[in-house]
Amino acid sequence: PGPGLPFLPGCAIKDPTKTSFHRSQTLDFKNGYAFSRLPREGVGGDTLFANQLSQDELDDLCTKGSTLTYGQVKRSAPSSFTPAFVAYDKKVLKFDAYFQEEVAISAEEHYRIRQVGIYYYLEDDSMCVIEPKVKNSGLVQGKLMRRHRVPKNEQGDYYHWKDLNLGIDLTMYGRTYRLVNCDSFTKVFLESQGIEVNPPEEMVSDPYTEQRRTPVQKPNAPAGPDPFRQFLTYDTKVLRFYAIWDDTNCAFGDHHPCIIHYFLADDTVEVREVHRRNDGRDPFPVLMRRQRLPKTFVDKNKNFPSCVLEITDHEVQEWYSPKDFAVGKSITLLGRTFLIYDCDKFTQDFYREKYGITDFQPVDVNKKPTEKAPQVIPPYNGFGIPEDSLQNCLSLFPKPPRKDIIKMLENNLKILRYQVALESPVPEDKNRRFILSYFLSDDTIGIYEPPVRNSGIPGGKYLKRTKVTKPGSTPENPIYYEPSDFTIGSTIEVFGHRFVITDADEYVLNYLERNAESFPAATLQSVRDHFRPRQVVVETASSGFPKKDLDDLIVEVQKELKLRHEPFNTRKFHEAFHHFDTEGSGFLDKTRFLNVCDRFHVPTSTILLKKLIDYCSCGEDKVNYRDFL
Numbered sequence: 001p002g003p004g005l006p007f008l009p010g011c012a013i014k015d016p017t018k019t020s021f022h023r024s025q026t027l028d029f030k031n032g033y034a035f036s037r038l039p040r041e042g043v044g045g046d047t048l049f050a051n052q053l054s055q056d057e058l059d060d061l062c063t064k065g066s067t068l069t070y071g072q073v074k075r076s077a078p079s080s081f082t083p084a085f086v087a088y089d090k091k092v093l094k095f096d097a098y099f100q101e102e103v104a105i106s107a108e109e110h111y112r113i114r115q116v117g118i119y120y121y122l123e124d125d126s127m128c129v130i131e132p133k134v135k136n137s138g139l140v141q142g143k144l145m146r147r148h149r150v151p152k153n154e155q156g157d158y159y160h161w162k163d164l165n166l167g168i169d170l171t172m173y174g175r176t177y178r179l180v181n182c183d184s185f186t187k188v189f190l191e192s193q194g195i196e197v198n199p200p201e202e203m204v205s206d207p208y209t210e211q212r213r214t215p216v217q218k219p220n221a222p223a224g225p226d227p228f229r230q231f232l233t234y235d236t237k238v239l240r241f242y243a244i245w246d247d248t249n250c251a252f253g254d255h256h257p258c259i260i261h262y263f264l265a266d267d268t269v270e271v272r273e274v275h276r277r278n279d280g281r282d283p284f285p286v287l288m289r290r291q292r293l294p295k296t297f298v299d300k301n302k303n304f305p306s307c308v309l310e311i312t313d314h315e316v317q318e319w320y321s322p323k324d325f326a327v328g329k330s331i332t333l334l335g336r337t338f339l340i341y342d343c344d345k346f347t348q349d350f351y352r353e354k355y356g357i358t359d360f361q362p363v364d365v366n367k368k369p370t371e372k373a374p375q376v377i378p379p380y381n382g383f384g385i386p387e388d389s390l391q392n393c394l395s396l397f398p399k400p401p402r403k404d405i406i407k408m409l410e411n412n413l414k415i416l417r418y419q420v421a422l423e424s425p426v427p428e429d430k431n432r433r434f435i436l437s438y439f440l441s442d443d444t445i446g447i448y449e450p451p452v453r454n455s456g457i458p459g460g461k462y463l464k465r466t467k468v469t470k471p472g473s474t475p476e477n478p479i480y481y482e483p484s485d486f487t488i489g490s491t492i493e494v495f496g497h498r499f500v501i502t503d504a505d506e507y508v509l510n511y512l513e514r515n516a517e518s519f520p521a522a523t524l525q526s527v528r529d530h531f532r533p534r535q536v537v538v539e540t541a542s543s544g545f546p547k548k549d550l551d552d553l554i555v556e557v558q559k560e561l562k563l564r565h566e567p568f569n570t571r572k573f574h575e576a577f578h579h580f581d582t583e584g585s586g587f588l589d590k591t592r593f594l595n596v597c598d599r600f601h602v603p604t605s606t607i608l609l610k611k612l613i614d615y616c617s618c619g620e621d622k623v624n625y626r627d628f629l
Contacts, residue, residue, distance in 0.1 A: 020044040088122035093161060093189065095120075096181040097170070098204055109208040116144060118170070118177060120161055122189075125149055127159060129172070145172065165190070167198040178204075227266070234264030239347045241325055243338040244365050245273075245287075255367065258287060258338060262322060264350075269293045269320060271333065293320045293333055323355065328363050341365045380475030385467050403442065411440035416511065418486055419503035420447075431578070434462060434499065436492070443467060443480055447494065468494050483512075484519050487526040489583055503586075504530065530585065557612055573600050577625045586626045593623040 024039035038055075042048050053061075095118040103109050116131045128147035149158045150172050164170070170177045180201040190197050239262040247253035257274040271288035275281060294311055296318040324331065330339050341363035351357040377393050380386050391398035416438040422429045435448045444465045451459030471493045473479040481492065486508075492499045509531050512524045576596050580588055588596075593613075602609070616628040 018044055085123045091122045091185075091189075093120040093122065093164065093186040094118070094183045095164065095166075095179045095186065096203060097177040097179045099175055099177045108211075112208065113204050113206040114139075115203060116177065118179070119147075120159075120164060121147065122161065125158065125160060127172075129177070161190070162193075162195065165195065165198055166200055180204075231265045237264045237346075237350075238262065239264065239322060239325065239350060240344040241327075241340045241347065242342040243331075243340045245336055245338050247336075255365075256287075260325070260333075260338065260340070261290075262325060263290065264322070267292060267319060267321065269333065271338075288334060288336075294318075295320050295324065322350070326351075326357070327360050339363070339365070377476070386475050386478050408441045414440040414511070416440065416483055416486070416508045417505045418501050418508065420492065420499035421502050423491070423498040423500055428456070431575070432457065433502075436486075436499065436501070438481075438483060438486065439465065440483070443482065445481065445494070447499075463494060468492075484523050487523050488530040488585075489526070506531070554612070557609060574629060576600070577629065581625070586624055587618060587622045588625050590617065590621050590623050593625060593628075 021044045023043055024041045026036050026039050028035060028037055039048070096115070097118050098113055098115045101112045101114055103112050114131060116129050119128050119130065121127070126147050127145070127150045128143065129145040130143050131141045133141045151157070152159050152163070159170075159172075164179065166179055166182060168179055170179060178201075180203050182197075182200075187197050241260040241262070243258050243260050245256040245258050247256060259272045259274060261270040261272070262268075263270070268290045269288070269292070270286065270290040272285065273281075273287045275283045294316040296316070298315055298317050320331075320333075325340060327340055327343055330337055332338075343360065348360045351360075375393075377390065380389060383389060387401040391401060418436045418438070420434045420436045422432050422434065424430070432449065435450065437446045437448070438444075439446070445463070445468045446461075446465040447463035449457070449459040449462045451457075467480050469478045469480055470485070486492070486501055486504075488501055488504065490501050492501065504527060509527050512519055512527055516524055573596075576599070577588065580592055580596065612628065613623060616624045618624060
């Protein structure tokens with residue numbers, strides 16, 4: 001409504017051009033604290049009028065009560081609220097405490113006392129534990145527990161300053177602290193809150209630390225040999241022993257020839273390994289540096305670890321001396337056993353004068369030649385060819401077997417092809433035909449099946465090019481198929497599948513005739529017998545029957561067969577001929593041939609079919625039914 005008009009129906013005028021209806025922000029932050037303030041603008045940015053109520057008037061309205069006869073009762077404004085984080089800012093309760101820590105790996109102490117300070121921050125009820133750092137203590141000191149609210153129990157309660165007092169045990173995260181004292185502010189604060197503070201206790205000190213602070217009395221060593229006199233007497237005098245270190249019990253161990261030097265000036269021992277050319281070891285100069293070697297140790301506590309970095313005099317009962325070394329004696333130095341087999345002339349003179357030893361016979365340590373164990377070839381595992389698998393047994397990095405390069409160059413691209421049939425009890429495999437290729441360059445065999453439409457068998461590569469062993473051959477001595485094994489009608493077994501050779505190409509016959517001296521006569525004769533009827537047919541056709549007349553004859557025969565009223569089953573006609581041809585030669589007796597034709601009602605008495613039969617006949621008693629079909 002406009003100025004001076006009440007906000008009543010009919011007095012309000014709506015501005016149709018107004019599109020902003022947002023309210024002014026009344027919440028704000030100041031010095032990190034949130035507070036509310038009066039809006040500076042009206043809804044949608046409208047100007048607020050000056051007759052707004054002040055903050056004091058608003059406070060009076062908040063505290064105004066019921067109206068009485070003699071006026072209103074004014075209530076006092078609420079007291080200002082001060083949050084805890086402001087009232088207790090930078091106010092901390094500090095307690096002196098200690099806890100006991102077990103030590104399980106030391107023979108000198110079983111527990112350790114560690115003094116700490118426990119700080120309680122009143123502003124957010126958080127706590128932290130800090131241990132003063134001690135130089136060279138070897139412990140991780142400083143803040144042991146970060147500042148946070150510490151849980152008191154499993155019910156979700158937290159420690160409060162009401163739970164803290166002197167002379168109590170405080171358990172935090174499985175560690176128990178004993179509170180023994182506090183500062184003056186802590187004591188005054190607890191007493192102001194009505195808590196009776198217990199009397200302080202004495203701080204317990206660490207016994208091992210107190211023991212280290214006491215001065216150590218050096219024992220008076222008994223008078224012994226003068227080391228300076230020994231140095232002047234035996235300076236530059238060294239006993240030399242030749243020894244063998246037998247390390248064959250370890251993996252890749254061997255016999256290591258060594259030289260043991262015993263220095264008489266200070267009773268120290270040095271071991272050097274003798275290196276030879278191409279011995280396969282790093283030529284480091286010293287196997288065991290010059291040092292005094294302990295022979296017998298004093299009894300140690302069983303619960304103290306025996307592995308130490310340095311050996312002191314009070315831990316050794318006896319050191320090695322010259323009387324412990326002798327030719328033919330085994331001596332253990334720092335866990336390694338050495339067999340002394342000889343010494344030099346100075347060493348012999350020293351032992352002869354001082355100990356009266358005269359036997360210095362050297363010990364023979366030359367290794368006897370070992371018999372070479374025969375190499376055992378494991379059995380063939382069936383993967384790949386035996387020659388290729390054998391290379392894994394002969395070398396760490398197997399190489400492919402060597403090939404006959406001369407044979408490969410002479411017989412390159414020379415392939416013998418045969419037609420084979422599969423011997424199988426499955427009826428679907430009866431009429432399957434394969435092409436077997438024998439590669440003369442590397443004596444490998446590949447089998448291919450020509451695809452036949454609507455046969456249900458996709459055909460293609462049946463066996464990739466590989467060597468095939470004969471039945472009965474062993475993996476240790478494999479015998480592979482050779483060209484002399486492929487005769488017409490013979491059976492070839494290829495990885496459990498049996499194939500019968502039914503035909504061959506003319507290149508096979510020509511190759512066998514050119515190299516007749518390299519093949520058995522039976523192989524060559526079987527191929528010749530297979531090709532002889534075919535050559536007779538070719539010669540008969542070329543001599544008395546022109547090709548044009550032959551084509552005309554075939555067309556006339558086909559026309560005559562189409563005039564028959566009964567349908568002619570060509571597939572069964574083919575199967576009948578293959579059934580009677582048990583040898584797969586492609587020829588049948590003339591009588592059996594005519595019987596098959598009569599069964600399928602083929603008019604063999606007609607002039608045209610007689611001419612065609614005469615054309616396909618080989619002599620007087622054989623007919624090539626394949627040419628006829």
